[in-house]
Amino acid sequence: MSERLVIDPxxxxxxxLRIEAQMKDGAIAEAYSAGTMVRGIELxxxxxxxxxxxxxxxxxxxxxTVVHAIASVRAVEDALKYPIPQNAELIRNxxxxxxxxxxxxxxxxxxxxxxxxxxxxxxxxxxxxTSGLAQSISSHPLxxxxxxxxxxxxxxxxxxxxxxxxxxxxxxxxxxxxxPPEANLMAVAHYLEALGWQRDVVALHAILGGKNPxxxxxxxxxxxxxxxYPNHPGRGKGPHYRxxxxxxxxxxxxxxxxxxxxxxxxxxxxxVYVPDTLAIAxxxxxxxxxxxxxxxxxxxxxxxxxxxxxxxxxLFPRGAILDRDLTRIHEVDLNADDQIxxxxxxxxYDYAGGRDQGLHPYKGETKLDYTGPKPPFAHLPxxxxxxxxxxxxxxxxxMEVGPLARVLMLYAKGHEPTQELVGMALxxxxxxxxxxxxTLGRTAARTLETKILVDAMQGWYDQLVANIKAGDVATxxxxxxxxxxxPRKAQGVGFMEAPRGxxxxxxxxxxxxxxxxxxxxxSTWNAGPRDPAGKSGAYEAALKGHAxxxxxxxxxxxxxxxxxxxxxACAVHLVDENAAAYETRVL
Ligand code: NFE
Ligand code: MG
Numbered sequence: 001m002s003e004r005l006v007i008d009p010x011x012x013x014x015x016x017l018r019i020e021a022q023m024k025d026g027a028i029a030e031a032y033s034a035g036t037m038v039r040g041i042e043l044x045x046x047x048x049x050x051x052x053x054x055x056x057x058x059x060x061x062x063x064x065t066v067v068h069a070i071a072s073v074r075a076v077e078d079a080l081k082y083p084i085p086q087n088a089e090l091i092r093n094x095x096x097x098x099x100x101x102x103x104x105x106x107x108x109x110x111x112x113x114x115x116x117x118x119x120x121x122x123x124x125x126x127x128x129x130t131s132g133l134a135q136s137i138s139s140h141p142l143x144x145x146x147x148x149x150x151x152x153x154x155x156x157x158x159x160x161x162x163x164x165x166x167x168x169x170x171x172x173x174x175x176x177x178x179x180p181p182e183a184n185l186m187a188v189a190h191y192l193e194a195l196g197w198q199r200d201v202v203a204l205h206a207i208l209g210g211k212n213p214x215x216x217x218x219x220x221x222x223x224x225x226x227x228x229y230p231n232h233p234g235r236g237k238g239p240h241y242r243x244x245x246x247x248x249x250x251x252x253x254x255x256x257x258x259x260x261x262x263x264x265x266x267x268x269x270x271x272v273y274v275p276d277t278l279a280i281a282x283x284x285x286x287x288x289x290x291x292x293x294x295x296x297x298x299x300x301x302x303x304x305x306x307x308x309x310x311x312x313x314x315l316f317p318r319g320a321i322l323d324r325d326l327t328r329i330h331e332v333d334l335n336a337d338d339q340i341x342x343x344x345x346x347x348x349y350d351y352a353g354g355r356d357q358g359l360h361p362y363k364g365e366t367k368l369d370y371t372g373p374k375p376p377f378a379h380l381p382x383x384x385x386x387x388x389x390x391x392x393x394x395x396x397x398x399m400e401v402g403p404l405a406r407v408l409m410l411y412a413k414g415h416e417p418t419q420e421l422v423g424m425a426l427x428x429x430x431x432x433x434x435x436x437x438x439t440l441g442r443t444a445a446r447t448l449e450t451k452i453l454v455d456a457m458q459g460w461y462d463q464l465v466a467n468i469k470a471g472d473v474a475t476x477x478x479x480x481x482x483x484x485x486x487p488r489k490a491q492g493v494g495f496m497e498a499p500r501g502x503x504x505x506x507x508x509x510x511x512x513x514x515x516x517x518x519x520x521x522x523s524t525w526n527a528g529p530r531d532p533a534g535k536s537g538a539y540e541a542a543l544k545g546h547a548x549x550x551x552x553x554x555x556x557x558x559x560x561x562x563x564x565x566x567x568x569a570c571a572v573h574l575v576d577e578n579a580a581a582y583e584t585r586v587l
Contacts, residue, residue, distance in 0.1 A: 012114070016568055033387065072217075077492070088474075094208065298332065299332075317329075321409065342358060361506035390528060402499075
């Protein structure tokens with residue numbers, strides 16, 4: 001059987017992604033990944049004040065709501081050699097950590113779990129047995145038979161209306177679902193709990209950055225003062241109260257609230273997310289054998305203890321792993337002209353110097369060139385251009401970025417908590433280390449790094465409190481705020497590890513304005529199309545070889561694609577409102 005499988009759009013992700021798979025004898029012979037929308041931030045940024053860039057760049061995405069702002073302020077700070085106070089670094093770490101924990105839990109339950117959890121089967125569960133199961137894997141307090149009976153009743157009422165709402169269009173009853181009804185009911189209960197929990201945890205962003213999504217940032221520090229005065233009486237104390245003199249500075253009330261949020265994050269991750277991941281994964285061990293793809297992994301590194309200049313102090317290390325060789329970590333230089341380059345041979349762009357060359361982002365170009373067919377059409381012209389994503393490469397190689405890359409890097413570098421966690425998970429699941437190179441390995445890595453981060457949050461918080469106690473309340477450095485102090489020409493790179501992987505913004509500043517701005521984001525690395533040599537990116541490589549049981553319900557494709565947590569809004573980040581392109585969206 002040779003047919004073309006088309007999934008467009010893939011749902012439960014951010015943005016529009018189309019996957020085409022050329023089938024042969026029931027398995028995927030070749031896969032093609034296409035970003036089908038185009039937006040426009042890199043062009044919008046040209047000519048603007050670099051100090052404003054973060055506010056525009058941040059709108060690249062509403063899911064990873066802090067990461068583009070952080071990459072942007074870091075790019076400007078790198079270009080201007082602009083140092084920031086340690087408290088600002090700690091505040092940024094806390095905000096990045098909160099972003100991960102929020103994003104990863106939401107991904108697991110709301111974007112990915114239903115690839116493994118059959119909601120309709122949960123109706124057949126025995127609440128008492130579900131309670132027994134829940135209590136056998138965790139001390140999470142919401143675990144009584146009455147609690148699960150109640151969740152089941154709510155679910156039943158929902159299903160009986162015939163309007164499944166958030167559970168619409170699942171492949172319910174597909175034979176690939178393997179959890180017993182009780183495990184399905186437990187997971188549905190936690191799906192609903194996570195919805196409420198996430199509302200509370202984003203309060204951390206509101207306390208430190210004024211709001212969520214899209215909290216505030218500032219070049220030169222953090223846009224929040226620290227107040228050592230006692231709480232101002234008489235101000236509102238609602239859930240979004242930021243605490244403090246005048247209600248804007250961070251004071252004892254705000255700090256106490258942050259501590260509360262960190263505790264709530266920790267208990268949900270320890271008692272719900274980690275045990276659920278291991279319990280669900282145990283029923284799908286064959287998914288630890290397929291879905292890896294490239295075997296090359298790239299990390300920029302992040303979460304500095306002593307400032308970004310000291311890469312050795314990063315919690316998440318920098319480096320590249322090639323061909324699964326964990327004994328050799330390759331050095332990565334984000335400024336080197338011949339390391340990171342973006343290609344467009346199969347993308348709807350043009351380069352002045354020709355379509356087959358790779359450009360380092362300092363010299364990057366953003367020129368739309370839609371050459372595809374007019375919609376509707378049956379298949380993408382995959383021999384030519386077929387995506388709005390570019391193809392980033394490191395020393396010419398396609399690389400996977402994200403949780404799996406980070407966990408492998410931590411593991412390879414001998415980070416003890418990671419080695420213990422990975423060891424614990426593999427032992428529980430009775431799997432070898434090689435099982436990490438897979439669809440569920442990627443999903444499990446996301447869970448394990450969340451555990452590492454939730455523990456790190458307390459350390460950053462304690463350090464911030466200790467600094468304040470010692471009299472250090474600086475959060476902003478105004479030394480280079482005045483553009484008159486800047487060189488006429490400067491360039492810099494702002495990098496970070498976003499939840500989906502290594503993210504960097506490259507900025508060129510001339511005459512106090514942005515002359516060029518290029519963002520290369522995690523989903524571009526993973527979801528990009530083929531390069532001039534015909535080499536696939538991570539999504540395409542990961543799908544190759546998958547057997548698809550029922551082409552009308554291609555749950556196997558969803559499992560592997562969702563394991564990357566795609567975000568196409570991030571990956572395209574560019575707008576041309578006059579482009580005659582299909583699916584053009586102007587945001
Ligand atoms: Ni829109 Fe993003 C993250 C970035 S994309 S979610 O994490 O950058 O890959
Ligand atoms: Mg870009």
